[in-house]
Amino acid sequence: MKKFSVIFQYLSRYRGKLVVYMVFNVLSIIFGLISLGMLSPFLDILFNNAPSGTPPATINTHAIGGLKDVLLHVAQRYDKPTLLIVICILIVISTFLKNLFYYWSSYISSPIRSATITFLRNDVYAKILALPIGYFTERRKGDLISRMTNDIYEIESSVVSTLEGLIKDPLTIIGYLAYMIYLSPTLSLFLLILLPLTGFMIGRISRTLKRQSQDAAVRLGESLSVLDETLSGIRIIKGFGAEALMKLKFFKINDSLFHIRNKMNARRDLASPLTETLGVIILTIILYFGGMLIFRNGGKGFSGGDLIAYIAVFAMLINPAKTLSTSIFNIQRGAAAMTRVEDLLNAPVSIQDDPNAKKLETFQTQIEFRHVSFSYDDAGILDDINLVIEKGKTVALVGSSGAGKSTMADLVPRFHDVMGGELLIDGINIRDYSLKSVREQMSIVTQEPILFNDTIAANISLGKPDATLEEIERAAMIANAHNFIVQKEDGYKTNIGDRGSKLSGGERQRLTIARAVLKNPPILILDEATSSLDTESERLVQDAINKMMEHRTSIVIAHRLSTIRHADEIVVLQKGKIVERGTHDELMQQRGFYHKLVEMQEVK
Numbered sequence: 093m094k095k096f097s098v099i100f101q102y103l104s105r106y107r108g109k110l111v112v113y114m115v116f117n118v119l120s121i122i123f124g125l126i127s128l129g130m131l132s133p134f135l136d137i138l139f140n141n142a143p144s145g146t147p148p149a150t151i152n153t154h155a156i157g158g159l160k161d162v163l164l165h166v167a168q169r170y171d172k173p174t175l176l177i178v179i180c181i182l183i184v185i186s187t188f189l190k191n192l193f194y195y196w197s198s199y200i201s202s203p204i205r206s207a208t209i210t211f212l213r214n215d216v217y218a219k220i221l222a223l224p225i226g227y228f229t230e231r232r233k234g235d236l237i238s239r240m241t242n243d244i245y246e247i248e249s250s251v252v253s254t255l256e257g258l259i260k261d262p263l264t265i266i267g268y269l270a271y272m273i274y275l276s277p278t279l280s281l282f283l284l285i286l287l288p289l290t291g292f293m294i295g296r297i298s299r300t301l302k303r304q305s306q307d308a309a310v311r312l313g314e315s316l317s318v319l320d321e322t323l324s325g326i327r328i329i330k331g332f333g334a335e336a337l338m339k340l341k342f343f344k345i346n347d348s349l350f351h352i353r354n355k356m357n358a359r360r361d362l363a364s365p366l367t368e369t370l371g372v373i374i375l376t377i378i379l380y381f382g383g384m385l386i387f388r389n390g391g392k393g394f395s396g397g398d399l400i401a402y403i404a405v406f407a408m409l410i411n412p413a414k415t416l417s418t419s420i421f422n423i424q425r426g427a428a429a430m431t432r433v434e435d436l437l438n439a440p441v442s443i444q445d446d447p448n449a450k451k452l453e454t455f456q457t458q459i460e461f462r463h464v465s466f467s468y469d470d471a472g473i474l475d476d477i478n479l480v481i482e483k484g485k486t487v488a489l490v491g492s493s494g495a496g497k498s499t500m501a502d503l504v505p506r507f508h509d510v511m512g513g514e515l516l517i518d519g520i521n522i523r524d525y526s527l528k529s530v531r532e533q534m535s536i537v538t539q540e541p542i543l544f545n546d547t548i549a550a551n552i553s554l555g556k557p558d559a560t561l562e563e564i565e566r567a568a569m570i571a572n573a574h575n576f577i578v579q580k581e582d583g584y585k586t587n588i589g590d591r592g593s594k595l596s597g598g599e600r601q602r603l604t605i606a607r608a609v610l611k612n613p614p615i616l617i618l619d620e621a622t623s624s625l626d627t628e629s630e631r632l633v634q635d636a637i638n639k640m641m642e643h644r645t646s647i648v649i650a651h652r653l654s655t656i657r658h659a660d661e662i663v664v665l666q667k668g669k670i671v672e673r674g675t676h677d678e679l680m681q682q683r684g685f686y687h688k689l690v691e692m693q694e695v696k
Contacts, residue, residue, distance in 0.1 A: 098430070099208060099430070102207070103204065106207075113197050113201050116194075116196045116197035117193070118267070120197060121263060121264050121267040121268075126182070127186040127190060129401060131401040131404055133175075197260070205248075209247070209248045212244060219439070219441075220436075224441065226508060236313075236436075238313035243430075243433050246426055247433065250422035250426035250429070257419040258419055260412075261415050261416040268408060268412075269284075272402060276382070278381075279378055279381060279385065282377055283378075283406075286374050307352050308428075311349040315345045319342070322338055374406075378402070378406060443508070443509055443527070444527075446524060449524060451525070451526055452526070452530055452533060455517065458481060458483060458516075459615070460516040460517075461479040461480075461500075462513050462515070463477070463514070464478075464510045464514070466499055466512070473496050474496045477669075479670065484643060485660040486648060487659065487660065488648045488663065489665060490653060490656070490662060490663070491666055495667065498619065501617050501619070501649055504615070505534050505536065506522060506530060506531075534615040534617060535608035535613045535617070537601075537617075539619045539651070541592060541601045541603065545588070545589060545591070547585050547586060547588070548588060549561070549584040549585060551607060552606045552610055553610060554607055555611035556611055565584070567606045567607075567609040568602075571602045571639075571640070572636045576599055602636055605640055608640060614644060615645045616640065618637065618641075618646060618649065620649055620650055620652060634655060653689060661673060662675065662676060664679070
């Protein structure tokens with residue numbers, strides 16, 4: 093049960109309610125046994141050969157414990173019909189109380205189950221937000237979505253929903269077994285031998301469920317990844333006629349998932365009929381030995397009524413035993429899902445605040461890379477980078493693909509931590525500042541516009557949720573976005589669809605610039621925002637970028653070198669090293685690697 097330590101941590105928040113839940117279950121079991129125990133005296137009186145108008149001398153049973161004295165008192169003073177009425181009233185009262193306490197226990201447990209899954213889902217989402225950028229480059233998006241959706245649903249349906257059974261059913265079985273031992277220790281000895289054998293057989297069958305469930309979760313993650321890739325790249329798939337290839341890929345994964353789930357369901361569905369069959373076998377053994385016990389003792393000490401009551405209790409025992417066996421099967425099935433979710437919850441968050449981290453109130457002087465190195469999966473990305481970016485200056489990073497430009501820019505907001513050397517802001521190591529305060533000083537505009545399925549206003553105010561409409565409009569004007577926004581039917585309240593699908597490429601990019609402007613940070617990180625736009629959109633976006641960069645410190649990852657001619661310094665990277673640096677004119681005069689890149693783009 094160590095696998096479910098996370099679930100138990102959530103449940104521990106409700107210790108008081110769980111105690112009350114267990115008390116109500118115990119009371120429900122007790123009153124259920126009282127109603128069943130009444131069968132023995134009822135049958136003894138019913139089949140007694142004495143005339144119905146005469147009081148029975150005694151009740152030849154010990155099946156009802158303390159209530160026996162009450163019935164003996166009634167039996168000595170009244171006739172058999174009166175005694176039957178008393179027994180029937182006791183059965184009704186005890187059954188009513190049994191179901192009342194059962195309802196109260198369910199009333200308490202249901203919110204606890206729902207709250208447990210709610211807390212788990214919240215914690216998984218919060219952990220996804222806390223994980224470093226590097227974690228997501230190693231994982232399939234579909235696999236993460238599968239853990240957040242299917243695996244948590246699996247935990248809800250196969251673990252949390254059965255936790256109630258794992259408390260209630262064992263209590264019921266223990267209570268019923270104790271009562272059966274009280275009725276007949278001899279017959280109960282057979283049960284204590286046969287029931288463990290039954291449990292062993294069920295356990296052997298359920299062991300393979302965990303492995304099969306884990307395989308099913310992996311296949312589902314793969315299918316979600318293919319689905320995500322299909323939805324994102326549907327134009328390319330259709331354009332290259334790759335429908336058949338993608339269909340084959342998805343069908344293969346889905347077919348594998350189908351066979352795994354069939355095997356899982358076959359084993360799961362075996363639990364209930366197997367338990368019932370074994371229960372009937374045990375019942376026939378009890379019937380035989382119980383009958384022999386009555387014959388041997390002549391009905392004294394253990395009567396026919398006692399045997400019927402014993403069989404009735406055993407029959408009531410079969411259902412919780414079946415439920416418990418199904419719960420064990422479900423727990424095994426859910427263990428794989430729990431393992432996958434716990435792997436995510438326990439994933440190390442490598443970028444964390446120092447306990448004594450200070451707040452970066454304002455950016456004042458400079459950003460400095462001092463002998464910085466960084467590697468990823470043992471592959472060197474940056475090597476001995478030394479660079480000072482002074483406040484108010486624009487520094488452009490250029491180089492061929494894989495040179496380390498994006499990685500270098502990602503170190504500034506601490507998407508990654510340097511592995512060698514230091515990154516300093518205002519002369520203090522960036523790790524000595526809190527993450528939140530560092531990122532509050534920055535805005536990022538990426539090459540691919542990242543927007544969310546919400547209104548235009550909500551997307552612009554992402555970094556400043558309390559912004560007024562006037563502030564949002566002002567930012568949109570600076571980003572050359574206000575004119576197209578007000579032409580929309582709902583203006584700033586227009587929903588832009590999934591990833592901004594209702595907008596053109598230029599409109600999407602101008603919204604991301606407006607978002608950066610509204611935050612009004614002193615530091616900008618720009619991954620060339622115009623490289624994929626048409627000429628008109630590029631002009632509008634570049635004009636908006638130029639306005640935004642005024643009086644700010646800017647780090648620009650340049651793809652189109654024509655856009656960074658006026659940068660204060662251009663840093664040329666090659667294989668993780670700085671090979672050239674200077675202004676555009678200085679680098680052109682050197683006729684080195686930068687000169688070659690410019691000539692290649694001009695030829696194009």
